[in-house]
Amino acid sequence: MPSFADKLLTWFDQFGRKNLPWQTPIHPYRVWVSEIMLQQTQVETVIPYFNRFMERFPTIELLAAAPQDDVLHLWTGLGYYARARNLHKCAQRVVEEFNGQMPKDATTLETLSGIGRSTAGAIASIAYKQPTAILDGNVKRVLARQYAVEGWPGKPAVMKVLWQHAETHMPTQRCRDYTQAIMDLGATLCVRSKPLCTKCPVSQSCAAAQQGNPQDYPGKKPKKTLPVKTVQMLLLRNADGHILLEQRPPTGIWGGLWSLPELALDKPFQDYTTEHVGDINTHTQWAKMRHTFSHYHLDIHPVIVEVGPLRSKVMENNRQLWYNLQKPQSLGLAAPVKKLLAQLDSLL
Missing domain, CATH: 1.10.340.30 (Hypothetical protein; domain 2)
Structure with missing residues (x-):
């Protein structure tokens, strides 16, 4: 045989x-x-x-x-x-x-x-x-x-x-x-x-x-309810229409990728923006977006903020940059960030 x-x-x-x-x-x-x-x-x-x-x-x-x-x-x-x-x-x-x-x-x-x-x-x-x-x-x-x-x-x-x-x-x-x-x-x-x-x-x-x-066969992985985490993601847009991105730490979720500034849901984005970036001209809050990892759900609350003159300390480190939606740099972007940037670009 x-x-x-x-x-x-x-x-x-x-x-x-x-x-x-x-x-x-x-x-x-x-x-x-x-x-x-x-x-x-x-x-x-x-x-x-x-x-x-x-x-x-x-x-x-x-x-x-x-x-x-x-x-x-x-x-x-x-x-x-x-x-x-x-x-x-x-x-x-x-x-x-x-x-x-x-x-x-x-x-x-x-x-x-x-x-x-x-x-x-x-x-x-x-x-x-x-x-x-x-x-x-x-x-x-x-x-x-x-x-x-x-x-x-x-x-x-x-x-x-x-x-x-x-x-x-x-x-x-x-x-x-x-x-x-x-x-x-x-x-x-x-x-x-x-x-x-x-x-x-x-x-x-x-x-x-x-x-x-x-x-x-094979036997299925035991089911468990995934916990839900929440975060604000800020799409901070300067006078040139560029978006502020920050590089994440080399390890952990989205390690080494470029993402948007994040805040806990109970932290006012207004305070963060005026302290770290500049005065707010206008802002818009979008509906939440869910991104699922293997071990938890992440509910993202996007906030689009048009900022005026920038604070002098913006860009003091090399882990931040202004991202040009019209001529995007070759960067590794977290998937939901890429989606949000594309959505914003389509509205401009």
């Missing part, structure tokens, strides 16, 4: 995806960037970001030498910005310590910023054709169904079982194709809802398919 891997490879030869941007050509740098972008993000979303990124940074040396703002600017809208900061740090270390060559072994790859066990396995397997298993979201789903593994994969005990299955099935030949094949299976047939079991090459050995309940 053909093995699990053999069946997948036979299916992949006929139906697998072979023309994704990072597959033409396959190069360690391109594989690494794509794998980071694909963490928690769908292929269709990643493709235009990847293409723009490669156009701007065709080599790891150019990425390492770039200002962080340039990197974050190209990442704006892709979310999970720690990935971009880690990508930048990783590129600098690879250039400094590995002569610009991505390491070939998974163990060394795991020591680099932003690269965990599964990503290291994917780079080693796809870029260097090594028999290193992966366990991304698609693969977890395929294997959880294949063996009817109960429980949420976020639990260490469940992950341990899934890793064992992943490593058991990793062949020693055609490693690159197998890795792509099992990811493709999860992305195209063994999807979250309404999996296409009748077209699946490994459905006969799939415990969940035989039970008739593949949608029950």
Whole structure:
């Protein structure tokens, strides 16, 4: 009987995806960037970001030498910005310590910023054709169904079982194709809802398919009510029509990105504006906007403030700038900030 891997490879030869941007050509740098972008993000979303990124940074040396703002600017809208900061740090270390060559072994790859066990396995397997298993979201789903593994994969005990299955099935030949094949299976047939079991090459050995309940696997993350936080965001507009932005600290939410001045909801924006920026000419308050993170909701209350002559201490530090809506600088912007600036620009 053909093995699990053999069946997948036979299916992949006929139906697998072979023309994704990072597959033409396959190069360690391109594989690494794509794998980071694909963490928690769908292929269709990643493709235009990847293409723009490669156009701007065709080599790891150019990425390492770039200002962080340039990197974050190209990442704006892709979310999970720690990935971009880690990508930048990783590129600098690879250039400094590995002569610009991505390491070939998974163990060394795991020591680099932003690269965990599964990503290291994917780079080693796809870029260097090594028999290193992966366990991304698609693969977890395929294997959880294949063996009817109960429980949420976020639990260490469940992950341990899934890793064992992943490593058991990793062949020693055609490693690159197998890795792509099992990811493709999860992305195209063994999807979250309404999996296409009748077209699946490994459905006969799939415990969940035989039970008739593949949608029950993998187990779902326990639900919890997300807390709600509130903030005022000030769109402070000077006489030239430019908006005051502030760079956030390098770590934490939106680390290193440019955002709008924020105030607690009970703090008068008038006091902040007159003390730190200038006298208020007019102001408008917009309806609140909700932005959801993985662990809380943020209700944003935008306030548009037209300011008169500026206080002399405005712009005393390099973490502030006036943003020109007509000729925008290349900056990494937090997603709701980008949305608010676009909304304001459309009204002008």
